[in-house]
Amino acid sequence: MNELISKDLTEKIMEYGRIKGFSDMEVYYSEGENLTVKIHGKKIDSFNLSQNEGLSFRGLFKDKMGYSYSEKVDDTSIEMLVNEALENATIIDSDDKENIFEGGKNYQTIDHFNEALAKVKEEDKIAFALNMEKEALSIDNRIVSVQYCVYGEGYGAVSIHNSKGLYLADKSNLAYAYISVVAKQGEEIKTGMAYRVTDDFSKLNPKEMADEAVSEALSMIGAQSIRSGQYEIVLRNSAVCDLLEAFTGVFSAEAVHKNMSLLKGKLNTTIASENISLVDDPHLPEGFASASFDGEGYPTGKKNIIEKGVLKTYLHNMKTAAIDGIESTGNASRTSYKSSIGISPTNFYIKKGRHSLNELIRDIERGIYIIELQGLHSGLDPVSGDFSLSSLGFLIEKGEIKRAVNQITVSGNFFDMLHEVEMVGEDLKFELPSGSYIGSPSLKIKRLAVSGD
């Protein structure tokens, strides 16, 4: 692949860095292009186009890693990049040693750039989005408006170039669509949404998405709260994904080392019920967080995090792996050129089980099927594991769905809940990618506390 950033510029930056006293150095570069089309009232409402790039420099100065970045990728930034990184290195007093990687042997080839997607005509994208809104408004006269109707696509590429001679580059593209509809019956207003992400435009079906959003909104009409108490719970796959995403940090070795994860000291012990296996697979076909190398340039690989309830490994980068005297798991993350090296999962999912949704529900005497958890950035504490989240769902009585439920919260503790998973569904689903790509099937939980009327 062609060099993304001029070699001349990266060489000049490292050259100046060497003069200033840096030993090992790295230039990380990323670029992207995005398009978003929003539809409202049978017309294009807005059109967004972007091209962006940014560069991050990091280097070892007296054994401390200093970082800097710039979105102005040209010669005028060289001095600023090196000088900022230098000052930043001088205030680091952490005992943990961060290094520049000399490169690995086996990098899995991953092709996640679809030429066909890059060639889809603009009018087809607009037609798709217009269609999706039209479908949504034609299904049922209780659908009074479409809150969001969006088609988007993005291309991104990254490269890592360091003073130890490593050069790695990667590019990918994807398309996504989402729709959120508003249903009104009397004074009651409900919303429902659907989303898809793909690298194949022809797989986006406007009618199917409209149907899904509309039926979700309509299904919530007549929703009421419910009496507080302990209920058997089925968490829909998408709700488990949201919860799992909020707690991914507890699997990071950095959080463990810094006494910020309750999984400290739990390796090779049972932390979940036997039917739970959790996998991080950067080579998953059709995984939208797939990568052949991580944020440090380390080769990635598949690993089981939880195997039949037993915690097998934490997620590591080179720094945390060195502390534990093991190899990195290839989970060094670089959220963007503006962030330093952290740790995050790639394609991260709970393995599917054997049960249909009907099987998860049918033996429940009185319980709730939760389809949505809200306020995940505030209603849970990743450190304690406690959560209390506003939720939407359906009351289950004698194995059957009875009515919609809203204005409730579902509360529990993530670490306790992992032990109380009684059944695992067969409906593995992934949520929209956000750096990581989180997936889960629906889960039957022994019980959780529900607050309502």
Place this chain on the structure above:
Amino acid sequence: MLSNVVIDKILDAALSTGGDFAEIFVEDKTNSNIMLLGGKIEKTMSGRDYGIGIRVFKEVFSVYAYTNSVNEENLVHTALKAAAAIQDAKKVDRQELRNVTIENKIIPVCIMPDTINKHRKVEIMKRAYAAAYDYDEMITQVSVNYLDYIQKIIIANSEGLLVEDVRVRTRLSIQSIASGANEMQTGFFGPGASKGFEFLENLDVEGYGQETSRIAKTMMNATYAPSGRMPVIIDNGFGGVIFHEACGHGLEATSVAKGNSVFADKKGQLVASKWVSAVDDGTIESGWGSSNIDDEGSPTTRNVLIENGVLKNFMVDKLNGRRMNMSPTGSSRRQSYKYAPTSRMTNTFILDGPLSVEEIISDTENGLYAKYMGGGSVNPATGEFNFAVMEGYRIRNGKIAEPLRGATLIGTGMEVLKKIDKVGNNLALGQGMCGSESGSIPANVGQPMIRVSEMIVGGREGE
């Protein structure tokens, strides 16, 4: 950053296909972040954001394009690409650029943060750490995050506006973790302001550090909150997140213009109890959500949203103003040049009422007292909101009793506003980051102590 000649060329290109309004937003921002964990500086990052956003309207159709390749050729090319989405034979003339100088009344920075050696910032962070860590043996980990930025912007549009401004912000966030047997609880404080290094120098960092650890320790010793409907007293400062979520987002033209807000057709009507008056005020000196001008170049205002329970006004941006036939209110904001601006909150708060804190508490037989709130969220279309109580207490017989953990408060916007039956006189503001359509932006929430006569408390009854 850009010469008038280049700006002219970009605006001409943007209007070349019949657009009736064009705007450019140039941003040059230096950021500095320092992270301390366990007493040591673990991570630092600093650098420069640099880019330009171009917006074109044709009536209520809008196009937004951005790039950080800011040479003249690419900028004109980007403007033409944006314009290509509009095709109208009727061209609209634009007005000649008039350079407007704004008087900096709102962000009077004494010490620009980039003139201060980072070691001095680190010293202050370590003082915060020491105060928090030494607070109690139960405190096992403390993190301290520091950030500052200097954002220089130029806004120019086809109505002839050409204006520059500088925004400076500084924030210190502290998180403490208390540990017991196989259990952890956290406390958090994140004071910030539109100020330079003087903000940090004058900050009672020891006080904040101790308070953060006190919260974590108190929550270690707390029991789980009860469940169900009960009176809820929410204290001042960050407690104002209730108004932000329950009402504020629903008053943004972003939701109102398309009818996606429960407040859309309620102007002039009673939407809250008569005790409630609330404003969005972007003009507060050094306020975390303040600025001289908004991100469309309009001067910020003090916008009365609700007066004695009656809905008075919305927060309106240029584009949605066209949809609603209303003038902008100086509250159009964006995270960066990567986002088209839209109506957002700045510093939004409920005004002082007549009651003392003691009166409100002693008048409440039983219920929940939320001393500090965490964040929250809302679905503006349904009005359903939720937010988390960081430090809560049971109220028994008009007195604050045992501490409670893990409570989330839920409700629907208008219902809860109408149930605010007591408003105190201790107005204070709290700082947060608000995420919505145009990105994550600094916003103040605020209120005096209030009481909601009845709300659903999401706890864990029976434990």
